[in-house]
Amino acid sequence: MVLRKWIGMAALASSLLLATSAVAAQDTAxxxxxxxxxxxxxxxxxxxADNSDISFTIILPNPRGDRSFIxxxxxxxxxxxxxxxxxxxxxxxxxxQEHDAAIRRAVQDSPDLVIMIAVDASTIExxxxxxxxxxxxxQETFFFEPVDFPNLALTTxxxxxxxxxxxxxxxxxxxxxxxxxxxxxDTPGINLFIVGFEEGVRSVCPDCQTLRSYVGDFSDPVTxxxxxxxLYEQGADILxxxxxxxxxxxxxxxxxTGNFAIGVDGNQDDLYPGNVIVSAMKRVDNAVFGFVxxxxxxxxxxxxxxxxxxxxxxxxxxxxxxxxxTFDEYGPEDMVAELPAVRAAIDEARAAILAGDIVVTNALExxxx
Amino acid sequence: MNEHTGFRRSxxxxxxxxxxxxxxxxxxxxxxxxxxxxxxxxxxRLFCEGFGARGCETFGxxxxxxxxxxxxxxxxxxxxxxxxxxxxxxALVLERATPLILxxxxxxxxxxxxxxxxGMDGQFVLGAxxxxxxxxxxxxxxxxxxxxxxxxxxxxxxxxxxxxxxxxVCLGAAMMAGAFxxxxxxxxxxxxxxxxxxxxxxxxxIAVQFVGYMVNYPLRSDxxxxxxxxxxxxxxxxxxxxxxxxxxxxxxxxxxxxxxxGFIIAVVAAVLVWYFLYRTTRGYEQRMVNGSPLFARxxxxxxxxxMLRAMLISGALSGIAGAIEVxxxxxxxxxxxxxxxxxxxxxxxxxxARESIVGILFVAPFIAGLEQGAINFQFGNLPRQLGNxxxxxxxxFNAMEYFLRSYIAAIWRKRHIFSGKSITPAPTEASS
Numbered sequence: 165m166v167l168r169k170w171i172g173m174a175a176l177a178s179s180l181l182l183a184t185s186a187v188a189a190q191d192t193a194x195x196x197x198x199x200x201x202x203x204x205x206x207x208x209x210x211x212x213a214d215n216s217d218i219s220f221t222i223i224l225p226n227p228r229g230d231r232s233f234i235x236x237x238x239x240x241x242x243x244x245x246x247x248x249x250x251x252x253x254x255x256x257x258x259x260x261q262e263h264d265a266a267i268r269r270a271v272q273d274s275p276d277l278v279i280m281i282a283v284d285a286s287t288i289e290x291x292x293x294x295x296x297x298x299x300x301x302x303q304e305t306f307f308f309e310p311v312d313f314p315n316l317a318l319t320t321x322x323x324x325x326x327x328x329x330x331x332x333x334x335x336x337x338x339x340x341x342x343x344x345x346x347x348x349x350d351t352p353g354i355n356l357f358i359v360g361f362e363e364g365v366r367s368v369c370p371d372c373q374t375l376r377s378y379v380g381d382f383s384d385p386v387t388x389x390x391x392x393x394x395l396y397e398q399g400a401d402i403l404x405x406x407x408x409x410x411x412x413x414x415x416x417x418x419x420x421t422g423n424f425a426i427g428v429d430g431n432q433d434d435l436y437p438g439n440v441i442v443s444a445m446k447r448v449d450n451a452v453f454g455f456v457x458x459x460x461x462x463x464x465x466x467x468x469x470x471x472x473x474x475x476x477x478x479x480x481x482x483x484x485x486x487x488x489x490t491f492d493e494y495g496p497e498d499m500v501a502e503l504p505a506v507r508a509a510i511d512e513a514r515a516a517i518l519a520g521d522i523v524v525t526n527a528l529e530x531x532x533x
Numbered sequence: 534m535n536e537h538t539g540f541r542r543s544x545x546x547x548x549x550x551x552x553x554x555x556x557x558x559x560x561x562x563x564x565x566x567x568x569x570x571x572x573x574x575x576x577x578r579l580f581c582e583g584f585g586a587r588g589c590e591t592f593g594x595x596x597x598x599x600x601x602x603x604x605x606x607x608x609x610x611x612x613x614x615x616x617x618x619x620x621x622x623x624a625l626v627l628e629r630a631t632p633l634i635l636x637x638x639x640x641x642x643x644x645x646x647x648x649x650x651x652g653m654d655g656q657f658v659l660g661a662x663x664x665x666x667x668x669x670x671x672x673x674x675x676x677x678x679x680x681x682x683x684x685x686x687x688x689x690x691x692x693x694x695x696x697x698x699x700x701x702v703c704l705g706a707a708m709m710a711g712a713f714x715x716x717x718x719x720x721x722x723x724x725x726x727x728x729x730x731x732x733x734x735x736x737x738x739i740a741v742q743f744v745g746y747m748v749n750y751p752l753r754s755d756x757x758x759x760x761x762x763x764x765x766x767x768x769x770x771x772x773x774x775x776x777x778x779x780x781x782x783x784x785x786x787x788x789x790x791x792x793x794x795g796f797i798i799a800v801v802a803a804v805l806v807w808y809f810l811y812r813t814t815r816g817y818e819q820r821m822v823n824g825s826p827l828f829a830r831x832x833x834x835x836x837x838x839x840m841l842r843a844m845l846i847s848g849a850l851s852g853i854a855g856a857i858e859v860x861x862x863x864x865x866x867x868x869x870x871x872x873x874x875x876x877x878x879x880x881x882x883x884x885x886a887r888e889s890i891v892g893i894l895f896v897a898p899f900i901a902g903l904e905q906g907a908i909n910f911q912f913g914n915l916p917r918q919l920g921n922x923x924x925x926x927x928x929x930f931n932a933m934e935y936f937l938r939s940y941i942a943a944i945w946r947k948r949h950i951f952s953g954k955s956i957t958p959a960p961t962e963a964s965s
Contacts, residue, residue, distance in 0.1 A: 221912075255911045260759065260867045262908060265625065269909050272587050272621075284759055284867060308755065351756045381749070 194504040198487035215460050219251040220244070221270040222452065223263065225282040225304075227256045232408065232430045233304060233448045237281045240449030244456035251275075252456070260284060267291050271298050277459045279303065279452060285311075292316045299464060301455040303448060306353055307468075314466040317458070319451050320528075322472035323444065324360030325517050326479050327404070328524045329510050330426050330444040331364020333480075334402040335372055336506045337424070337441060337499055338365075344375035344400040346391055346414045348382040348407035355527040357406040357428065357444070363524055368509065375400055382408030389413030396423050402441065404428070415440055431481040431488050438494030443481040450477050474518055482507065546887070549937050556937075557927030564922050570915060578913045579920060583906025584622060586614065622905070624790035628862065629901035631792075632657070634799040635854035636879020637886065637893045638806050639847045643715075643729075644888050645810060646843035647823030648722065652733030653851045654876025655740030656714050660707035660852030662744050664859045665866045666752060667703045668765025675699075684766065695768040703769055704798075704856050711852020712845045714740065719844030723837040729844075737876070744871040752866075760868040771795055771861035795857035800894070802850060807890040809846075819843050851876060878904075885931050903927070 222241045224234050238254055245252040253275070257266050263283045268291065270278045280288060282304035292300050292313045301317040311318070334343045343365055347354040362374045375398060377391045388410035392403055396417065403418065404426040405411030411428060412435070418425035419436040427433060427443030434440075451471070458464040471477040481488035492500055516522040562572035581589035586598060599610050614623055636653040643650035672684070675695060681687045718736055721727040754763035771794045775787035810816040821829040822839045829836060858875070859866060882900055886892030907920025930937075 253912055253914060256917060257908070259869045259873060261863075261870060261873045265629075265905065266908060268625075269582075269912060273912065282759075284761070285757070286764065286865075306757065308757075349756070353756075 194508045196504070196507070197484050198482075198489065213249045213460075215248055215250045218248075218460055219253070219273075219275040220277040220279060220456055220459065221253045221255060221273065221275045222279040223266050223270060223281065223283065224254065224256045225263065226259060230409070231432065231435070233446060234281065236430050236446075236448040237279075237303065237452050240452030241279070241456075243449065244453050247453075248456060248460050250456060250460065263287055264291070271295050274298065277301055277455060277464070279455055280305070281448070281452075288316070299459070299466075303451050303455075310468060312467060316466050317455060317464060318468045319454070319477075320468065320470050321446050321448070321451060321477045322356065322470050322526065322528070323446055323478045324356050324524045324526050324528075325473040326444045327357045327360035328364035328367075328517065328522075329473075329480055329513055330404060330442060331361040331366075332368050332510050332513050333364075333442055333506050334361070334404065334426060335365035335367065335369035336509060337502060338369065338372060338402050340399050340401045341369070341371060342373040342375065342399040343402045343404070344377070344395040344398075345404040346388060346395065346407050346411065347376065347378045348410055349380060350378045352528045352530075354378075354406050358404070359527040360524050361404045361426075361444075364513070367513070367522075373399075379407050379410040382410055384410045385413035385416070387413070389417045392417035392425075393421065396421050402426065404444070427481070431486055433481050433488040433490040437490045438496070441491050441495070441499075443488070445479050445481055445483075445486065447477045447479060450475075473514070480510070482510070545938070545941065546892075549934060549941060550931060552937055552941070553930035553933065554927050557930040558923065560930070561923040561926040564919060568916065568919050570919075575910075575915060575919065576923075578910065578915065579903065579906040579923060581906075582622075582909035582912065583902035583904075584626060586622065621787075621790065622902075624787050624792045626898050626902040626905060627796055628790050628792040629905060630898040631796045631799045631861070632854040632858050632875050633879050633882050633897035633901055634893055635802060635857070636851050636876050637882035637897055638803055638890070639850035639854070640880045640883035641886075641888045641890065641893065642806060642810070642819075642843055642850065643847040644883065645823060646819045646840055647826070648719070648729045648840060648843060648847075650715065650718060650729045650733045650844065650847060651877070651880050652715055652718055652729075652736055652848070653854075653879045654874060655733070655737035656711035656848045656851035657855040657858075657876040657879075658744045658871045659714050659740050660711040660855030661859045661866060661870065662747060662752075662855075663706040663710040663852070664703040664856035665762045665765065667706050668699070668769040668860050668864075669763045671702055672699055672766035672768050692768060699766065699769040700771050700860055703765075703860050704853055707852040707856030708849040709852070711850070711855065712848040715844045715848025715851070716841065719841045722844075723840055741871045744866070745868065748866050748868050748871070754865075762866045764865045765860055769860050770864060771857065773861070791862045793861050795861035798853065798857060802853065803890050803894055806846075806850070810890075815839070815842065851879070854879070881928065885928065887934065900924075 220241075222237065224238060226234055228235055228238050241252055241254050244250060253270075255266055255270065257263055263280075264287055267278065267280060267283070267287070271291070277299050279301045280303070283302065285305050285307045288300070288302055288305060289311060292315060296315055299315050299317075301319070303319050305318070307318070345358040345361055347358055358376060365372050365374055375395050377395060379388045379391055381387065388405070388407050390413075392405075392414040395403055400423075402424045403414055405414035406428050407414065415425050415427065415432060415436050417423075418439040422439075424439055424441050425436075427435070427440050429446045429448075430443065431445060432440055432443045454477075473479060479486070492503060513522065517524060558572075558576055565572040565575045577591050580592065580595060585595050588598065588600075589595060596614070597610055597612060599608050636657060639653050639656070640651070672695060676682075676684055676687065679687075679691055681691070714736060718729050718732040721732050722729045748762055749760045752762045753760050755761075773787065773791040773793035775790070810820060818829065818834045819839045819842065821834055822836050826836070854875070863870070878900065882893060882897045885900070886896040903924050907917055907924055910917050910920040
């Protein structure tokens with residue numbers, strides 16, 4: 165009896181202690197908005213509006229299941245169908261050889277909008293030109309020369325700013341003072357990520373060394389893993405992967421060697437829990453949703469738009485809305501303890517970028533100028 | 534069955550094919566029901582999406598449709614394949630059937646000589662690569678040769694000549710590439726008696742990897758996200774009907790499809806292959822090497838020559854198919870082209886057509902249309918995998934030719950003898 169009483173007392177004391185320490189932590193530094201109950205209350209799902217006279221078709225470049233932008237795009241389309249109450253058709257294709265026929269078939273139904281994800285630029289130009297009465301939207305397509313069709317809305321998501329934020333996280337969490345990036349190809353589109361990331365790292369850790377390597381392919385996880393292992397060998401402990409499916413090899417290398425990695429495009433935190441710190445997300449789903457929304461609002465217009473962090477099209481997997489907290493759960497304790505400080509620094513950097521106090525280099529613009 | 538006339542025999546073949554399609558649909562209705570749709574609706578959509586005109590909803594719409602005249606508001610009944618853009622999907626089907634016809638002919642030539650070569654895929658992609666490279670490189674050489682700095686300003690006469698020469702060179706090079714690649718397997722068979730099936734499977738894999746490498750590295754034209762070769766020159770283009778031959782005629786039939794000269798080439802090739810196999814001595818030799826090897830040997834037919842010739846012709850046909858796909862349709866090779874497996878579909882068509890040339894001309898569009906229908910299944914919010922399952926089951930039942938034929942023969946006999954005994958197996962057993 166006495167023993168049980170003591171245990172009870174101890175439990176009570178420790179819980180009190182925990183509670184006070186938690187309160188102290190909240191007071192001094194950082195309130196996690198994802199754990200804040202008041203935020204959840206705002207997310208009351210409003211009943212979908214009835215826009216069933218508005219229809220769209222989305223063409224996916226490959227079947228779903230890439231755990232990256234294709235799944236993300238399909239997710240955005242599903243959200244648009246559910247929340248906006250529009251009629252939507254999601255079409256998966258099995259590769260480039262089917263894109264043209266699928267788009268042409270979609271045009272036959274004359275939906276209000278045909279959304280094309282990662283379809284080759286020359287295919288898009290040809291079809292958009294051929295069907296001037298059909299509205300199109302394209303995402304994840306890179307045009308070498310700017311195009312201007314009145315019936316094509318083209319969105320480019322700029323990811324240098326959220327890469328900067330990921331760089332801040334990496335710079336604060338690195339032990340060895342060396343971080344690296346594994347890119348798919350040495351192109352402006354990929355360096356957009358890497359340059360932003362490296363600037364983020366140096367902003368919090370000026371002495372940190374940054375390494376780079378390029379796989380030369382976006383669908384070769386084996387080579388991606390080899391290159392990641394080589395970079396870890398050189399002393400890097402956090403790698404930023406910007407290499408599509410090749411990047412899954414980078415994440416795997418992190419898990420195998422007990423090092424860390426940062427995911428890209430989709431939320432990849434859960435692929436190797438505890439080894440993927442955070443993911444720099446490209447919100448293709450928001451872009452798709454935005455396209456549909458513009459048709460519902462009647463604000464659709466052709467032209468090229470660059471969107472980035474300010475519009476919510478690029479962000480981190482830690483952000484409100486995604487709220488990935490996998491690393492908090494599975495990461496090593498000493499790193500987890502630093503996370504509130506890291507998040508506070510990221511919020512600060514984000515505010516500074518949005519206010520224009522920090523200007524992150526846009527490698528894409530530099531390349532084209 | 535010896536007394537069967539040719540007419541009755543072909544009638545029976547068609548009957549077997551239709552029965553097989555019906556049984557395939559019957560069996561796949563299990564999967565359609567599991568997927569939660571009505572089988573009849575799903576099949577109507579499959580065929581409408583594949584072969585039907587815009588607005589096609591039922592099997593009947595494949596032939597007859599009621600359209601509302603936009604000006605007068607009257608509705609009228611029309612023969613849908615010929616009305617307005619009604620033929621659009623048929624044109625698409627023929628566009629997609631073109632490479633299938635050629636690769637199926639390629640397979641047939643090899644099969645007829647007793648060589649089970651399935652190297653069409655490798656020969657196809659190599660032919661495509663040759664055409665894609667020459668399509669932009671050769672015109673560029675010609676322009677430099679004639680001192681033309683800007684292709685836009687080239688003299689009309691030069692352009693006209695190039696419009697004839699360049700595609701011919703591309704097709705010729707593709708034929709040679711395909712024939713050479715096929716010859717390797719044939720040579721290995723003749724000299725070392727290596728099984729053609731195995732060598733062609735391996736050669737296919739090598740060709741696909743090689744083309745993937747060439748597209749990604751040496752021939753990569755720009756830093757596009759998806760690797761691709763440079764677009765072929767305007768003069769190398771086998772211009773589709775709707776832009777070339779009938780550009781001014783304003784025939785809606787072809788709009789939106791890239792059906793063109795390539796299809797004519799495929800049909801001509803079919804006629805030539807038929808003539809070669811059945812009306813020439815060498816074709817006869819080739820068929821005898823397979824049909825009756827002993828007879829062939831004793832009558833002094835050079836077996837190895839016949840085999841090598843068959844492999845060369847087979848490879849050349851596949852090479853042309855690849856070239857047409859590039860200079861007639863795609864105009865460049867994009868990464869992923871090589872792994873699409875068009876050559877294997879050709880083998881499938883050849884087997885389904887029972888190595889008959891006329892059969893190929895019908896089966897290739899049928900398969901092309903079904904594949905298109907399966908992809909477009911999604912426009913009815915049905916999963917595309919369901920379409921593929923239906924196609925697979927139709928093919929499976931078609932491959933059961935001998936079983937179905939004996940089944941029909943049994944019914945036939947029964948009708949003649951008027952025997953009361955039932956000896957026919959139930960058709961549903963076939964689905965299990």
